[in-house]
Amino acid sequence: MLASSAPRVVDIPHARLMTFSELRRSNYEESEIAAALRARHIVRVRHGVYASAAFWWTLKPWDRDVWKVRAHHLSSRSELIYTHVSAARLWGMDVWNATNDIHVAQRTRHGDNSAGVVRHKLMIPEEQVATQDGFRLTSKDRTVVDCAKLLPHELAVVITDSALHRGASRQGVSRILEEQAGYANISKARRVLAAANQLSESAGETRLRLKVMKWGFPPPTLQYEIDTAIGRHRADLAWPELMLILEFDGETKYNGTAPTDSVLLEERKRETALMECGWTFVRIRWPQLDHEASLRNRILRAYNNAVYTHGRPPAA
Missing domain, CATH: 3.40.960.10 (VSR Endonuclease)
Known part of the structure; x- marks a missing residue:
């Protein structure tokens, strides 16, 4: 009797995410994917999205949070704009002590309802939306405003300092705050901007x-x-x-x-x-x-x- 062949090792390229469908199109069987997970050759970053374990565990925790947003983008079929902390992470801003929930603005009633996703009903002008590597996300200035309104003061100032250091405009943030005068938490956001300093480097x-x-x-x-x-x-x-x-x-x-x-x-x-x-x-x-x-x-x-x-x- 011939011995059954051992399952192939699932090979996901370094610094890349692959969906379950992509792995199947690469001729990996479901059993091989499951075996690779059990053997810890690959990791499940999000439901249906995987990365090489050798790559994943070399990342710092804050870098893994960025890749989790990317994994959500791969797994989502909705037209989304990434906002708040998720946008800050995609922009490379310093994010400290925030949850790794995915923050999105949805344009339709039939958006993403998966776990760990915070859905915001926001009207975002097109000039406050950017595109980066295929992602739609709030502009740096709008990201600062949204985070300043939502997060505790210290967390929000960390993001705002980092955003200003990385090219966000204090004048642009102030302009959005003026446009949102009368909205909830605007006074709180103004205090965050007043406390921010673009010279801070961490x-x-x-x-x-x-x-x-x-x-x-x-x-x-x-x-x-x-x-x-x-x-x-x-x-x-x-x-x-x-x-x-x-x-x-x-x-x-x-x-x-x-x-x-x-x-x-x-x-x-x-x-x-x-x-x-x-x-x-x-x-x-x-x-x-x-x-x-x-x-x-x-x-x-x-x-x-x-x-x-x-x-x-x-x-x-």
């Missing part, structure tokens, strides 16, 4: 700045440039008159991953060069942002020491 820098302002410190200068013996350094947040720097460790981003030895070595070199110039700094890593009392005390001690050394800053 979600961590934004969160740190918001905390510093909430605690009553004078507004720091962002991306302040300092010449040292080993070159020019840009401080994330600084009070130049006090020669005090708050440095957020971008290597940790959202998940608190420990920096590498090479990163730590470069940090020490920069810190030594800055100290030789008379600067004091407080280095802050991602997990410390959630321990407000201890973080505030660290910054307050450094600030008071700098005031004692250099004198009080001039009144604003």
Whole structure:
């Protein structure tokens, strides 16, 4: 008796999604697809949409959220516009602490009713809709407005900082807010825009700045440039008159991953060069942002020491 042949390994190209129908058209049997899932050679990103496991598990969690939106687009048969957090992710904006629900605006009553999809009944002018890689999504400016109206303040400012840093227009956002005057949560969205700063380069820098302002410190200068013996350094947040720097460790981003030895070595070199110039700094890593009392005390001690050394800053 001839032994039955082993099922083929399902091969999905790197950095690509494939639907169940595409796999079947590639001559994979249902049993082979099921076996590949059990063996963890492929992963189900969304119902009927798959990716190579070797690719999927190399992605950072926030990058996987982007690919989940792409998977939804592949699986959806409706005419959709991606909005809110989903649009922000597709634009490459920093999104922190938001759910991975898919946000869409539907034009018909018979749209997507699948799980994990938030449907918005929105009238979106065509000039506030963009097309990117086959996706229809809200423009950067409209995305900022929608997120600012929907999300808690800190989350919304993170997205707005990132959007402005990546080309959204403060004037364009203001214009949409004026057009929506009288709508729900417009005052909330205006406060988000007023708090935003396009010089912020990461979600961590934004969160740190918001905390510093909430605690009553004078507004720091962002991306302040300092010449040292080993070159020019840009401080994330600084009070130049006090020669005090708050440095957020971008290597940790959202998940608190420990920096590498090479990163730590470069940090020490920069810190030594800055100290030789008379600067004091407080280095802050991602997990410390959630321990407000201890973080505030660290910054307050450094600030008071700098005031004692250099004198009080001039009144604003």
